[in-house]
Amino acid sequence: MNRIIGVSMVMALLAGLPMPIITESVQAQTTQSRKAEADRLIQQAYKLYQSSRYREAIPVLEISLEIYREIKDRKGEATSLLGLGLQYEKLGEYQKAIDYYQQSLAIQKQIGDHIGEARSLNNLGEVDRSLGQYQKAIEFFQQSLVIKKQVGDRNGEATSLNNLGAAYDSLGQYQKAIDYYQQSLAIQKQVGDHIGEARSLNNLGAAYDNLGQHQKAIDYYQQSLAIQKQIGDRNGEARSLNNLGSAYDSLGQYQKAIDYYQQSLAIQQQIGDRNGESTSLNNLGLIYDSLGQYQKAIDHYQQSLAITKQVGDRNGEASSLSNLGTAYRRLGQYQRAIDYYRQSLAITKQIGALNGEASSLNNLGLAYNYLGQYQKAIDFYQQSLVITKQIGALNGEARSLNNLGLAYNNLGQYQNAIAYYQQSLEIEQQIGDLNGEALSLNNLGFAFNKLNQPEVSILFYKQAVNTFESIRKDIKRLKKEEQQSFITSIAFSYRDLADILIQQDRVMEALQILDLLKVQELEDYLKNIKGSDRSAQGVRLLAPEKALSDKLLAISSDNIKDINSQLANQIQQIPKSEINKVPDYLNQIPQGNVLIYPLILSNRLEIILFAPNTLPIHRTVNIKQTELEALITEFRSGLQDQYSEDFKEPAKKLYSLLIKPIESELTNAKATTILYAPDRQLRYVPLAALYDGKQWLTEKYRISNLIAYSLGDFSPKSKIEPSILAGAFGGKAGERKFGQDPLPATITEVRMISQTIQNSNTLEENEFSRQATEAGLKKHNILHLATHAEFNTGSPDNSRIFFGNGDILKLREISDLSLQNIDLIVLSACQTGASGLGDGVEILGFGYQVQKAGAKQAIASLWSVNDEGTQALMAAFYRELQKGEVTPIEALHRAQVTLIKSDKFNHPSYWSAFFAIGNGL
Secondary structure, three states, X not given: OOOOOOOHHHHHHXXXXXXXXXXXXXXXXXXXXXXXXXXXXXXXXXXXXXXXOXXXXXXHHHHHHHHHHHOOOHHHHHHHHHHHHHHHHHOOOHHHHHHHHHHHHHHHHHHXXXXXXXXXXXXXXXXXXXXXXXXXXXXXXXXXXXXXXXXXXXXXHHHHHHHHHHHHHHOOXXXXXXXXXXXXXXXXXXXXXXXXXXXXXXXXXXXHHHOOOHHHHHHHHHHHHHHHHHHOOHHXXXXXXXXXXXXXXXXXXXXXXXXXXXXXXXXXXXXXXXXXXXXXXXXXXXXXXXXXXXXXXXXXXXXHHHHHHHHOOHHHHHHHHHHHHHHHHHOOOHHHHHHHHHHHHHHHHHHOOHHHHHHHHHHHHHHHHHOOOHHHHHHHHHHHHHHHHHXXXXXXXXXXXXXXXXXXXXXXXXXXXXXXXXXXXXXXHHHOOHHHHHHHHHHHHHHHHHOOOHHHHHHHHHHHHHHHHHHHHOOOOOOHHHHHHOOOOOHHHHHHHHHHHHHOOOHHHHXXXXXXXXXXXXXXXXXXXXXXXXXXXXXXXXXXXXXXXXOHHHOOOOOHHHHHHHHHHHHHOOOHHHHOOOOHHHHHOOOOEEEEEEEEOOOOEXXXXXXXXXXXXXXXXXXXXXXXXXXXXXXXXXXXXXXXXXXXXXXXXXXXXXXXXXXXXXXXXXXXXXXXXXXXXXXXOOHHHOEOOXXXXXXXXXXXXXXXXXXXXXXXXXXXXXXXXXXXXXXXOOXXXXXXXXXXXXXXXXXXXXXXXXXXXXXXXXXXXXXXXXXXXXXXXXXEEEEEEEEOOOOHHHOEEEOOOOOEEXXXXXXXXXXXXXXXXXXEEEEEOOOOOOOOHHHHHHHHHHHHXXXXXXXXXXXXXXXXXXXXXXXXHHHHHOOOOOOHHHHHHHHHHHHHOOOOOOOHHHHOOEEEEEOOO
């Protein structure tokens, strides 16, 4: 958030001092000339201040102070003291700043300069806010506001209201901050103070940003930016651009955020705003940190650090050192992180910045927590907690309490952990911090589960999940500091809750959690996932759970056994059909379609099957996760070798694990189509290639990978005539093209498509560019990309699609395309796991990004199939599709069966690589 600096107006006011009036007496002339010299020095100091040259401004102001004292000009003396305080404040030397402001205040009170008195009070408040002493700051701002109202200083009144807003903002009391900002804005509009108006709009944006209402924040930032451009306020313009970058960062729109930060940086470099330049570099570092590009982040932090040292900004220096520590912590270089955190801590202690000191102590605790030195982590968290309580920073206090709970949790001291989580939860509910509340509820769920109190654990987990999902609907994200505090991915908590529910035979609730797990995994991966009205509902609370939900803070390790026993008894009285009640929208899935949701746990595999108008069932398969992963690796290896029969045994084993346990239920449901939502490494397994000893699964069923049913649309779709835009990577055999193997057969492939489907256009080799492809999207309903595509583990930027002219489309960028016209995207030469198998979330991410961009369905491959096999499958696929009244899932099913029955391409290497993914039928 951009910091409000009411005192920055002081130097501007000083620079506009009236020119002296010359009297006839020699003494008066001497006094006036000395006064004029002192006034000139004030103006010189102002220019240095504007250039962030605070150290150079100090001796200039000291000389002016000496002159004013010599000629006994008390008002000028107070002005010089005020200016000196401002320079030291900007340098982060807060105690010196306070001393000068206090001296200035004493003189102003003595000579009855009420406006100056209000200004000094305001500046003292600013210093206390920087030091994290928010209540003390509020008292100074209130005193300043009273005086400004008394003397009728409307501009000053608006500034004090703004600063009060900033103080409450720092305390995490965002609604109270907004009220003050709105009052300030009303006055500024009334008096025509455009600079102040822009500042208040910026601050309102920052408050809504902190509330997670990022689009509303962007609207305020844009209004502020428009005013600043209109009045030529370049500093303000850079600040608004910077804030827009922050809002888009929060929305996960990283490239847009980078663009705004770069624009801000360019202005700051142009006007010589070194502090602003440092801020923009720091923010760019944070973006690259979010993208997992840690070395790039470190480079920007280092540049920011160099500037803060150069201009003597001790506070900024501490911040840059802290960010460097976090980047190295993310890289797993914990000792190096600790070194940076300690340097940051030393500076914050030296300058008396209590909030910064608390943050550094908290970060040190996190680093030692990662090192497994939990007692050392606790010591640092306790020190941080003492400071946050001292300065009244409730959000910081809650974070320290939560981290203490995590540390005790890691030590297996669950009762201690619960006590800290409860304290954290109470504060978060008090200040309306939904993100923090969800985390504390989640952690309590985990701790109560460890104490073997499943019913209460389920309740806390459910409340956490429902809070997360309500937040997601508005694309509110966990704040960065809260993400750092939360040691493991939230997705693990969804997984734990599903496990407990299955053990309690509460299958429908488990299925809902598993579906929401997919959404959470996407959020962990892409950071831009908006939920739906369905996902926002979360999971239903049973009547006894509802009755207890308002008394969560009263549950402790002392009374947990009795409460859990009572809750268990009450739930046992509820009919199973009520506990496993199916949401109406789920029963709208057409007959013949079934959902299969596997869940991989460390010691077993759970399979949940749902068919419309029936209760879901689950089957437990005893296999360790490590054994299942080894089987998947063996299966994939055999499948990809067209000359090997090694796939048959693992194909049978996987059939016995995934399908055999629910075989009779599939028959009873008269299933024709399987909507499959694979978990973890099962995403790398083509379900079509499971073998019962006589038939492949694709011979029995149409199969489509599902992203999440809560994001799905299963209503019948009207069939349309295929209209295809087909692009071919091309290249000459034996010659690398843009660092990739050539794909000369792709040209034959797209030409075959144009011959098969009348209404089609092809883009070959260099003509196949990103721009040309995007230009043709509105004229077609199928996009066929015969080109290299990689789905790799790690950052979404590791997964990409290549164009024939060398352009690259990263997975993260797919959602930026306009695919509303597109019913189907086909990637015919892609591969997954090129850099090793992970949890398959990159495949899930591809499906989601395609759907988010507007397309209905996608077909891709799990490995790169040879040219002849691909052409054979695609020829069969498009022949079926053009028959009309045939869905892509049906056409793929028929094409795979065609190849199975052929002599040349019956090996699953050719046909099983291709799978459909989407949230429709």
